[in-house]
Amino acid sequence: MKASLRIVLNILPDMFACRIVDLKYSLIKLRNAIGFPIFLIRNLNKERFTCPLCGYCGPFKDTNPSGRGLRKHAKCPKCDAAERHRLEYLIVNNLLNEIDSSVLKMVHFSPERCLKEFFVRRFGKYDTADLNMRCVDYRRVDLTKLPFADQTYDFVFVSSVLEYISDDEKAISEIRRILKPRGIAILNVPIIAEKTVEYPEPNAWHVRWAAGLDYFDRCNRYFSRVDKVSSDSFPSKYQLFIYENRTQGPAKEYALPLSIRGEKRIEVVAVCHV
Ligand SMILES: [Zn+2]
Numbered sequence: 001m002k003a004s005l006r007i008v009l010n011i012l013p014d015m016f017a018c019r020i021v022d023l024k025y026s027l028i029k030l031r032n033a034i035g036f037p038i039f040l041i042r043n044l045n046k047e048r049f050t051c052p053l054c055g056y057c058g059p060f061k062d063t064n065p066s067g068r069g070l071r072k073h074a075k076c077p078k079c080d081a082a083e084r085h086r087l088e089y090l091i092v093n094n095l096l097n098e099i100d101s102s103v104l105k106m107v108h109f110s111p112e113r114c115l116k117e118f119f120v121r122r123f124g125k126y127d128t129a130d131l132n133m134r135c136v137d138y139r140r141v142d143l144t145k146l147p148f149a150d151q152t153y154d155f156v157f158v159s160s161v162l163e164y165i166s167d168d169e170k171a172i173s174e175i176r177r178i179l180k181p182r183g184i185a186i187l188n189v190p191i192i193a194e195k196t197v198e199y200p201e202p203n204a205w206h207v208r209w210a211a212g213l214d215y216f217d218r219c220n221r222y223f224s225r226v227d228k229v230s231s232d233s234f235p236s237k238y239q240l241f242i243y244e245n246r247t248q249g250p251a252k253e254y255a256l257p258l259s260i261r262g263e264k265r266i267e268v269v270a271v272c273h274v
Pocket residue numbers: 051052053054055056076077078079080081
């Protein structure tokens with residue numbers, strides 16, 4: 001979200017702030033719908049994929065975030081779901097096929113729009129929480145000090161959040177504490193190294209930008225079973241791999257301990273069982 005919009009939202013009462021956020025997403029949807037035919041014409045010869053969230057079939061959008069390089073085949077042009085959203089959707093959908101989720105209670109931290117509707121549809125009770133977001137059920141929620149009683153939820157979803165938290169182990173232990181027996185937590189961080197690269201001090205983007213495979217050891221300390229589900233666990237038509245170039249960008253505000261040149265990389269999601 002742009003800084004100017006964030007400032008406006010901060011001074012508005014909740015009701016108006018949330019309406020503006022809804023309006024913003026409606027405008028994004030409208031923009032996508034208007035630009036869709038042009039996108040298809042421009043990308044006629046591009047590889048085709050399927051979005052499991054919205055059913056779209058065709059080329060995906062490349063993205064080029066400022067300060068970074070190109071990220072190929074990243075987003076669905078219809079619902080904006082990125083690689084990790086598609087992978088997470090497939091993982092959760094598979095899990096829910098085995099259980100009656102209509103009686104389950106879930107909490108979604110830093111809720112992603114494109115997954116929200118799916119969760120609302122599938123869970124009996126759906127709550128949202130965040131430290132900074134305004135339009136959530138529980139505001140100013142610090143993952144290392146959760147305001148929920150022990151064993152409150154059956155399902156916890158936290159994606160691309162833990163890498164911003166200095167004491168991520170405390171956050172993982174708190175997530176475990178609020179889960180009921182047989183509860184499940186989906187804890188996803190972008191893993192791009194063998195071993196986690198810790199920064200000497202927080203940078204503008206992440207506390208530890210380069211999370212490594214040892215991240216799963218942290219989860220193992222608090223859960224009885226941690227399944228590692230990766231991009232290659234599902235058919236390639238969903239395009240769940242990351243083709244990200246991280247060789248550009250100002251080094252000061254976008255430190256790059258690892259140079260990634262856009263080669264195919266897998267995403268690995270921790271499915272943690274109590
Ligand atoms: Zn889609």
